[in-house]
Amino acid sequence: MYQIQHALRDNQWRFQKQVVALAALGIFIAIVIGALYLAQSASVSTLGRQLESLIARRNQLEQANEQLRADISQLRSVPRLLARAEELGFVKATEDQIEYLYVPEYNPARQPSTTTSTETTVKLPEYDESFSGWLQQQLDSLANQFNGFTAGGS
């Protein structure tokens, strides 16, 4: 310790220079923090874009489903079913061709239940992230981006 103090004295460092050194150190730390921040922001931005893309894809699939449902309903419409049934040789049943059976305890005039509420339960993801895991994730992300830059530049 004495030797360091002596060396500093010997080099005749002045107070101002020490301030500059501290400021430079501060700027360096700020740059590191900024880089980390940028890395995280870029990661969030990428996720956001992926999410938007997935939402767009989901909307497209939902629209396709809706269209398919409409198509199915059209295919199941009564005129079409009647025509198809006639093609297949079916004929309309008459009252005297129908047999009614007694089914014990069956009530066709079942009473509607009172107003019920069906809650949709959404299973939340389990939070199991540790600090070291998070740190590793950030470093991996940073490394990937640097790799990306390198790859993009070549």
Place this chain on the structure above:
Amino acid sequence: MATNTQQLPSRDEMFNQRLPFILIGMVVISALLILKLISFQQLSPDVVNELSPDYNRTVKLASARGFIFDHSGQRLAVNTVEYRIGISPNLVANPQRSATQLAAILNLDELEVYKALTSDSMYVLLAPRVSAEQGQAVEKLKEEGLTALQIEKIPRRNYPQGTVAAQILGFVGGDLQGYYGVEGKFQDQLVGRPRTEIVSNIPFDLPPQQEADKGSDIYLTIDRDVQFLIESELAYSIDSTGAKSGTIIVMNPRTGDLLGMASYPSYDPNNFQAETDPNIWRNPAISNAYEPGSVMKVVTVAAALENKTITPGWTYNDQGMLDMAGIQVQNWDREAHGIVDTTGILVQSLNVGAANVSLAMGPTDFYKFMSKFGFGRLTGINLEGEAGGTLHVPGDSVWSESNLLTNSYGQGVAVTPLQMITAVSAIANDGLMMQPNVVAKIVTNGEVNISQPIALSHPISTETAHIVRDMMVSVVQNGLDDAASLPGYTIAGKTGTAEIPGPVRYRSDAWIMSFIGFFPADDPQAIVLIKLDEPSSGRWASQVVAPIFRRLAERLVVIMEIPNDATRKALEAQGAIVGETNQ
């Protein structure tokens, strides 16, 4: 020698003097940058939007309109998407290739597309409405590099059953508002809750939840099979009788649930714009009033029996004419029928008998019961566009004593088909009149709201209802030459042949013919009203409309699984519960 020269500061001293300013400058710049960073990260989107509107944009998230189903879950109204395709010609790099690709997808003439792509216009509309399949193919083309394309999605309401139940459903206009029928009445529930969202333009922000609450799904009491049957039968009847228009309603008298309701002419809700006359969008079954004619006699007799004015054994001497209050009431056949009892008034459909009954009741009691049966006011059905009809009562400037006579057999009073069937359903339902209803349940975000039957009034007692019901059974069995009878089933019914009011007097060349019947008479599961306007194939409803009822009932008992009387009683003897409650 002393010198007085001012010593200039050394380089180090100058540096030391300037350093604080540099540091302060750096700190200020850093602080500004940090503040800006905080404004991005910490301030709410609203505040950022207020400070710097360019950072955010406001998007309107339209909610998906709820579906409409029939009571068994068949889709009657769904949502689809169509696309509007436009292009900016000045941004097209290779018009020839693009024209070939677009023409193939959009089924357009390639030369026309090429001309559009080489025009000087800033924007050209290539196709105003194309299917989702075509739209998605064009979207793919845009993703592959044809960025000049401008693709706009247009939400569209689709009615997959075509014209079935059009007047019950209504339609959704280009402004995405529901009009007429269920679409109009339940617009607020169906449309859901559109949301306005502020979305950041800054790529670091995650996109918000881009979903609005979906509208409620509505399940109707309408049975698609019954609806299709009555629409088909109505179209056939109109064609075979030469009638101008008509209505058929099928209702469960126990609950008031409508199983089917059709009017002719109708329209295709998928192409509602094609109709030039907007009146066709209305539902005549609930909005067009008519003079019901002799069907009203069952209400008159029921009221008089309930009022104890007459009894089932009450008789009068029918002389074929009643000259009173400045008018001459005559029977349909202009004949005198001698001593006639209460049942005879209905079986022979005697105007003079009905007028005698209302006269005996007096205006106060007669109109009290007319009101109890719901005439002159809305039934409150959950459909848009219901009319209340017209019933003049004592005290009105246009009422006279002659109204008391004519109203008893359905003249001088205007009712909607729905009002008429609702009134007679009280006789079928042991005296209790239920409110007509088309909605079985509404499902909102998984929460099911089931509609419960509502009693409108109790105009007559169970005993009176049964007496009148038996009289209506006699009408079908003895008064119509089996025209409305269905073997194996006991049917109660009444015909009506009403004159049509003209500008000065009733027309002598056209009539409105109707029939109301319910079955099985002792445990009614369906009440049916058939009304034809100006049929030309016969003079009386017993000739024209009663056979239509019979044809319809033959199919209804199959579709609704109503066993004949003998089978039903045998099943009930075993302990079975027979009958379907529409839910």
